[in-house]
Amino acid sequence: MFASFVQGPLVRVIPLGLVLLALQRTIFVEIQVGGVIIQIMMAMAAAAGVAGGSERGAIVGFTLGVMFDLAEGTPLGSTATAMTIAGAVGGLLALIAADPHWWLEAIFTALGTAAGVAMIPLLRAFIGESEPFQRQLLVVLAVVAAAAAIMSPVLVPLARWCLRMRRPEWKQPVGETS
Amino acid sequence: MAIYSVGRKRVILALLLTTVLLLTLDLRGNPVIDAAREGFTRVMRPVETATGVVTNPIERIWRGITDYDDLERENIALQEQVDRLIGTQAAAEAAVIEGRELQALYSLPSLSGIDTEVARVVGYAANNLDQVIEIDKGSASGIEVGMAVVNQAGLVGKVTQVTRTSARVMLVTDSRYTVAVKVTSAAASEVEAPDNTSPSGLSEAEVAAQATTTTTTAPTPSGPVVPGLTLPDGSPVPDTTLPGVALGPDGQPVIDPLTGRPLTAEQIAALFDALGTPTTSTTVAGGAVTEVGETATESSTTTTTTTTTTLAEVIEKEYGALEGRGRLRLPQIKFLQDSPSLSELVAGDLVETAGGSESLAPPGIPVGRVLNRADRPGSRGPLLDVELHADLARLNFVRVVLYKPLSEVEQ
Numbered sequence: 001m002f003a004s005f006v007q008g009p010l011v012r013v014i015p016l017g018l019v020l021l022a023l024q025r026t027i028f029v030e031i032q033v034g035g036v037i038i039q040i041m042m043a044m045a046a047a048a049g050v051a052g053g054s055e056r057g058a059i060v061g062f063t064l065g066v067m068f069d070l071a072e073g074t075p076l077g078s079t080a081t082a083m084t085i086a087g088a089v090g091g092l093l094a095l096i097a098a099d100p101h102w103w104l105e106a107i108f109t110a111l112g113t114a115a116g117v118a119m120i121p122l123l124r125a126f127i128g129e130s131e132p133f134q135r136q137l138l139v140v141l142a143v144v145a146a147a148a149a150i151m152s153p154v155l156v157p158l159a160r161w162c163l164r165m166r167r168p169e170w171k172q173p174v175g176e177t178s
Numbered sequence: 179m180a181i182y183s184v185g186r187k188r189v190i191l192a193l194l195l196t197t198v199l200l201l202t203l204d205l206r207g208n209p210v211i212d213a214a215r216e217g218f219t220r221v222m223r224p225v226e227t228a229t230g231v232v233t234n235p236i237e238r239i240w241r242g243i244t245d246y247d248d249l250e251r252e253n254i255a256l257q258e259q260v261d262r263l264i265g266t267q268a269a270a271e272a273a274v275i276e277g278r279e280l281q282a283l284y285s286l287p288s289l290s291g292i293d294t295e296v297a298r299v300v301g302y303a304a305n306n307l308d309q310v311i312e313i314d315k316g317s318a319s320g321i322e323v324g325m326a327v328v329n330q331a332g333l334v335g336k337v338t339q340v341t342r343t344s345a346r347v348m349l350v351t352d353s354r355y356t357v358a359v360k361v362t363s364a365a366a367s368e369v370e371a372p373d374n375t376s377p378s379g380l381s382e383a384e385v386a387a388q389a390t391t392t393t394t395t396a397p398t399p400s401g402p403v404v405p406g407l408t409l410p411d412g413s414p415v416p417d418t419t420l421p422g423v424a425l426g427p428d429g430q431p432v433i434d435p436l437t438g439r440p441l442t443a444e445q446i447a448a449l450f451d452a453l454g455t456p457t458t459s460t461t462v463a464g465g466a467v468t469e470v471g472e473t474a475t476e477s478s479t480t481t482t483t484t485t486t487t488t489l490a491e492v493i494e495k496e497y498g499a500l501e502g503r504g505r506l507r508l509p510q511i512k513f514l515q516d517s518p519s520l521s522e523l524v525a526g527d528l529v530e531t532a533g534g535s536e537s538l539a540p541p542g543i544p545v546g547r548v549l550n551r552a553d554r555p556g557s558r559g560p561l562l563d564v565e566l567h568a569d570l571a572r573l574n575f576v577r578v579v580l581y582k583p584l585s586e587v588e589q
Contacts (some may be wrong), residue, residue: 003534016224019229021226022225022228022229023229023233026230026237027229027236027237029304029564031240031295036306039305054190055189055190058190059189059193060194068304071222072303072305072310073215073339074305075204075337076200076203077196077201077204079305080197080200081194081197084193084197085194097438112281120305134353134505136505138507
C-alpha cells in the first residue's frame with residue numbers, strides 16, 4: 001500500500017497542490033482580471049484530465065479540491081466536486097484527439113475549467129445557499145476559461161510530471177520504413 | 179492515450195460520492211473535519227508566507243501598471259475629503275462625547291460600552307463566489323462565531339469560523355449574510371450635497387453661529403415650563419425659547435451631573451422621547467408633545483446648534499432584514515412595510531443595525547445609506563438598495579465587536 005502511494009500520483013500532486021494553493025490565495029487574489037479571480041487550481045485539475053485521462057484528472061481534481069476546501073473554509077467537498085468534474089470533463093474531451101496539439105489541449109483545459117466553475121453555484125444551490133447564481137457568472141466563466149487556456153502550455157506538462165506520464169510518441173511501423 | 183471505460187467511470191463516481199459524503203459530514207458539523215481544517219491551515223501557513231514573499235514584487239508591478247491612474251484620482255478626492263473632515267471633526271467629536279455621556283447618564287444602550295478587538299485582514303476569499311476575509315485574531319482574543327465586525331466607517335460583516343489565532347469574516351455583501359436593520363430618516367443636510375467649498379463644509383454664518391453657541395448657554399433668570407412633562411424628581415420641565423439651558427423650578431439651570439454642563443429643554447424632551455416616559459395625563463400629553471415640538475422648531479430657527487437639533491430630526495422609520503447579494507451588487511433590505519402616512523422610505527435614509535435580544539450585532543452600528551428604492555406589487559413592500567459606508571474592497575484593519583446578545587448572557 002505504501003509502495004503504491006509512493007509510486008502513485010499523489011506523492012507529487014500534494015506538494016504541487018500546496019504551492020498552487022498558496023499562489024491561488026496570494027497572487028491570484030491580487031491580480032484579478034475584470035474583477036474575476038483566476039482559478040489556477042481548477043485549471044490544473046482540467047489540465048490533469050487532458051494529460052492523463054478522465055480518471056486521473058478526477059483523482060487530481062478531487063485532491064486539489066479537498067485541499068482548497070480545507071484552506072478556504074468552504075463546505076468540504078463543494079469545490080472538490082467541482083474540480084473532480086473539471087478533471088473528468090478535461091479527460092473526456094481529450095478523447096476526441098489521439099495526440100492533440102497544444103492549442104487543442106488549451107481548448108480542452110479551458111472547457112474543463114469552465115465546466116468546473118459552472119458547477120460551483122449549482123452545488124451551492126443544492127446545499128441550500130440562496131442566490132448562488134450571480135449575474136456575472138458568464139463573465140467569470142469566460143475569464144477563468146481564457147486564463148486556463150493561456151496557462152495550459154505550462155499546466156499540462158506539469159500535470160504529466162505529476163502523473164509520471166510522458167507525451168505519447170508515435171512511431172512509424174517497422175515494415176513501412178525505407 | 180487515455181481510453182474511456184466502465185472501470186474509469188466507476189472511479190469518477192466513487193470520487194463524486196465521496197465528496198457528497200464529505201459535504202454531508204461537514205454541513206452537519208464534524209470535529210474531525212474541523213481539526214483537519216485547522217491542521218491543514220497550519221501546514222499551509224509557511225508555504226503561503228514563502229509564496230507571498232516571492233510573489234510580492236510581481237503583485238506590486240501589476241498594481242503599478244493597473245492602478246496608478248486610479249490611485250492618483252483617488253488621492254486627489256481623498257485630499258479634498260480630508261480637508262472637509264478636519265473642519266467638521268471638532269464639532270462631531272463634541273457631539274459624540276455629549277451623546278455618550280447622556281446615554282450613560284440615563285442607562286441607554288450604547289456602542290461605547292462594548293469591547294472591541296482590533297484585527298488585521300490577512301486574506302481574501304480565493305474564489306469568485308464567497309465574500310469572505312480572514313483576520314489574524316481568533317478565539318485566543320475572545321472572538322466567537324457570530325460576532326459583528328466593523329471598521330471606522332461602519333458594519334463590515336460577521337465572524338463565521340474561528341480558530342485559535344485566526345478567524346473568517348463573512349462580509350455584508352455575501353449572499354448568505356443577513357442582519358436585522360432599522361431605517362432612519364437622514365437630516366436634510368446629510369442628504370444634500372454641500373454647496374460650499376469651505377474646509378469645514380459650513381458657511382461663514384454657520385461657523386459664526388457655532389462659535390457663539392457656547393456664549394448662549396448662560397442661564398436666564400426665568401422661563402416658561404413645558405406642560406405635561408416632569409423631571410425624574412417630579413418637578414416640571416422648564417422651557418425656554420433661547421438656545422441655552424432649561425431652568426429648574428428654582429430658576430437655576432438643570433445640570434448634567436456627569437459633565438457639569440447645563441441641559442437644554444430639547445435635550446430633556448429628546449431623552450423623554452427616547453425613554454418613552456409616560457406623562458401625567460393623556461389629554462395633556464398630546465398637547466405637551468406638540469408644544470415641545472413647536473418649541474424645538476422655534477429654538478432651531480432662532481439659533482444654530484450642532485447637536486441638539488440633529489437628535490430631534492432622526493426618525494426611526496422601519497425595521498427590515500439586510501441581505502447581501504454577492505460581488506459587485508448592493509445589499510438589499512427586505513420585509514419592509516412602507517407607510518407613507520407615518521414616514522416614507524426614500525433614498526438617502528440612514529441604515530443601522532437594529533439589535534434585538536438574539537441578534538449578535540448590537541443596535542446602532544451604522545451600515546450605510548439607502549441608494550435606490552424599488553416598489554414591488556402587492557403587499558410585499560419595497561426593496562431598498564443600500565450603499566455601504568465601509569469600503570469592503572479595501573479593508574486593512576477591522577474591529578470585532580465582542581458582544582453577546584442578552585439571550586446568551588443570561589444563560
